[in-house]
Amino acid sequence: MDIINLVFVFVLAIFLGVELINKVPSTLHTPLMSGSNAISGITLVGALALAGSDNEIVSILGAVAVGFATINVIGGYMVTDRMLAMFKKKEGGDGK
Amino acid sequence: MDIINLVFVFVLAIFLGVELINKVPSTLHTPLMSGSNAISGITLVGALALAGSDNEIVSILGAVAVGFATINVIGGYMVTDRMLAMFKKKEGGDGK
Amino acid sequence: MSTEIIDLVYIAAAILFIVGLKFLGSPATARKGNVISSIGMAIAVIATLFTKGLNFELIIGGFVIGGLIGAVVARKVEMTSMPEMVALFNGFGGLASLFVGWSALKATASPEVFFLVTVFLSILIGGLTFTGSLLAYGKLSERISGRPFVYAGQRIVNSGILLAVVVCAVLFIQNPADQNWLYLAVGLSLLLGVMFVLPIGGADMPVVISLLNSFSGIAAAAAGFAIGNILLIVAGSLVGASGIILTNIMCKAMNRSLSNVLFSGFGTVSTSSGPVIEQGEVKPMSADDAYYVLEAASSVVVIPGYGMAVAQAQHVVKELQELLEHNGAEVVYAIHPVAGRMPGHMNVLLAEADVPYDLLLEMDQINPRMETFDVAIIIGANDVVNPAAREVESSPIYGMPVINADQAQTVFVLKRSMASGFAGIDNPLFFKENTRMLFGDAKETLGNLVKAFD
């Protein structure tokens, strides 16, 4: 039953992801790519738990994962923000 | 942990429902309403399990639920289909 | 069937529901979407039947009775009565949730708090949905007056009932053995459904039904939490969310807020309210004279409204369209999002009469080119073509987007009298220079026009 719940979550998230991204203008493809790339650094959360293990091999492997995932997360969000900071609208217009 | 999975499913399904329905043209509001109404007859599945209980009260209440839910399901889908059967496009055009 | 297989079928069913809902959102695929969604329901039910140790006698009884009622009603109902049918079915869905919750409660020896809360929710929301939907059904089918029933302190009374329900919930959850609190809460929730729908006018019922539809989804989801059935949660939440969004889309189309719909008793005023700004001469015209105008027209826009539904004039409209087209004119229909008494009302009626849906233009498509039409034929529409919404700031419908029929070269208005429409306000359009009134039942008037063509 537990696995089936996880599968349900998986299926729903896939459909939701598809709905969310469909029809994004090409203007935003690159920042969208790097922004969602940063989200995939969520492995960090999984890595943290493992890095805290008593078993030395486990915790070292986990710590390595923490390191790489952190690069992905920090770097990804910062790069995306830098890109998006440059998207400006002509003053006075309203959002579209 | 089990409850939390269910809550995750709930949250994802809510967001998905919102994304799916946003921007539907008003032409389709009534059939959409009755079509999704039919889906809410899914309680039928819950009712079935209860109607099969050994406990007499439980099974009678369950059977009553089966009856009402079946009206909702059968009636809902049929009415929706009748409505939609009448939506026709001018011959020769392609779907839009 | 092992539970793993049942679970897999449930996942497949959930996917079918999702895909079905998506397809329901576009005219070209909507019917397929409904079929897909019904297949999802079918496989879910069949898989559930394979659960071990079911009592088939009772189940089959429920199936047969419910299925027969549902099928017969769905086949017999008139196309014009669709909205009340949807309301009725929705009410039964709510009632089913109530019974599922109740039954689950009886089935559980030592319930936990989480279970009790969700059971309580499914029973209450189910009950409220039931009576609310029944009342909506009554109002729409005109078994009871469609008038909004408003009295002072309404909100206070309703809040009081809601508070009482919460108190019952707390008392019940603290001592689940004593089920009197539960029964009291059920009674209160049934009452709440009635009190909630009473102050809302018949013409606002579609919004209410959509909202109640959302509630029935939430009730199903709550029942799913109670009995730990994930498919109920998924399907229920999908419906819950889509109902809310649909409600919201409808309110936007009417340029009103949800709370205005629910609490304001819109439609109470039945006679003219504000000062009539632009009076003038009303120019009646006979069908024969109108024929000559139509005969010469090369482009015609038909604007139907609630009166077309009352007169059941959709078939004769289609006849007229064909005659006009035969005569070389372009004919399109302009459909206002809230024309009639339910969203898409006009679309359903015209579809019944085999009018292709690509001739039905939305307001935003038609308004910019309204001036290019030789004739606008308004068939039993009133509020949705009222220029006061554009011109008269003091009008209760000021700001509502309308079809600018008055900008066509000539305007024909087909209605029986000078009476006002649903919003109960005067319509300056009737007095405009280029307007001609064709008084009488729309079906008859159109019939005369058709005869003139033959």
Place this chain on the structure above:
Amino acid sequence: MSTEIIDLVYIAAAILFIVGLKFLGSPATARKGNVISSIGMAIAVIATLFTKGLNFELIIGGFVIGGLIGAVVARKVEMTSMPEMVALFNGFGGLASLFVGWSALKATASPEVFFLVTVFLSILIGGLTFTGSLLAYGKLSERISGRPFVYAGQRIVNSGILLAVVVCAVLFIQNPADQNWLYLAVGLSLLLGVMFVLPIGGADMPVVISLLNSFSGIAAAAAGFAIGNILLIVAGSLVGASGIILTNIMCKAMNRSLSNVLFSGFGTVSTSSGPVIEQGEVKPMSADDAYYVLEAASSVVVIPGYGMAVAQAQHVVKELQELLEHNGAEVVYAIHPVAGRMPGHMNVLLAEADVPYDLLLEMDQINPRMETFDVAIIIGANDVVNPAAREVESSPIYGMPVINADQAQTVFVLKRSMASGFAGIDNPLFFKENTRMLFGDAKETLGNLVKAFD
């Protein structure tokens, strides 16, 4: 912090990711969306740190090192090198999934089959993502040749590797104690990533990166299944799905299929291939003469391409725009979806130069009114304005939607030579009656134009 609270935080984080992704889909809200999503990440990480019994030394080590590298690289990188940066980060994400899977495997004494399968998936997809992304990085940053590397039997070799991986998987799962099969599989998956990206040309890298991004999401989701962490599943699947969809949108914009992008080695041909249909006289023009034309123009459309990126001409373009506007002309930009070497390449560059994004029009908006422009200035674009895509059926790019620059009154083409663009085909536009070539580096040419205005 109790696990219940952590779970609630996880739900909040999932909601923030969803809302963040939604906001990322519209220019006006994208930056806010990225912040929202990063807040989701932050609260998820912080909540996880409250899990009992963590070994903080190692964790902090990982944080500090990874955080520093990420932050420094993200700050230092040139705007023009964004695509390769994204590829690199993506590779690290894949590597992290590999290590999480591996670590989880070591942490589990008697693993079940489901666990083993998911661990295996997270390791393999993670590994493939890692090397594939590294190679994409190398090609984009021109550390290695961007040329597609194609050889006969490529697909057979790749399928062979994939098959070998599956065999390893089966053997490993049957006897998880013997981890040699796993190590072999890891090696093979690293190899597969390389082999997969090798045959793809540098200019197709954005599609590949988007696909690898999707893979890294799937790897995270697989890791989530392995360690039973639902947030990993949700976030991973969201990214997995959105990456696939994005890949698909990009392919559509280039009018090519995904398999054409992945397997065809597009861009291999570096010299003119087909017969040149429309030859004629090339009419070069000096910047000074061009100035007089621009001075008299009342509407100008700027069409940038890859050459603008090479020349780093975005700032001087903006200068010219302001001068033209000052001179009373309307200036807009026409952006082809695959102009440059990554999707949105032109948008990012022009945004860097502070060009307001509502001046950037998409192809479909600009083509219908192209004739109304006095001058079209093409800055280092070639394929995306090639009329052969419309006119020459034998052309490899026939059918690709292009910007119809040739329909403007006068066309200025700023490039260094008569060389072809990425697709390696001749461009009949250069020989048209109304085309003038302004040879030279785009930045220099534009600089001369600006000087002429002063």
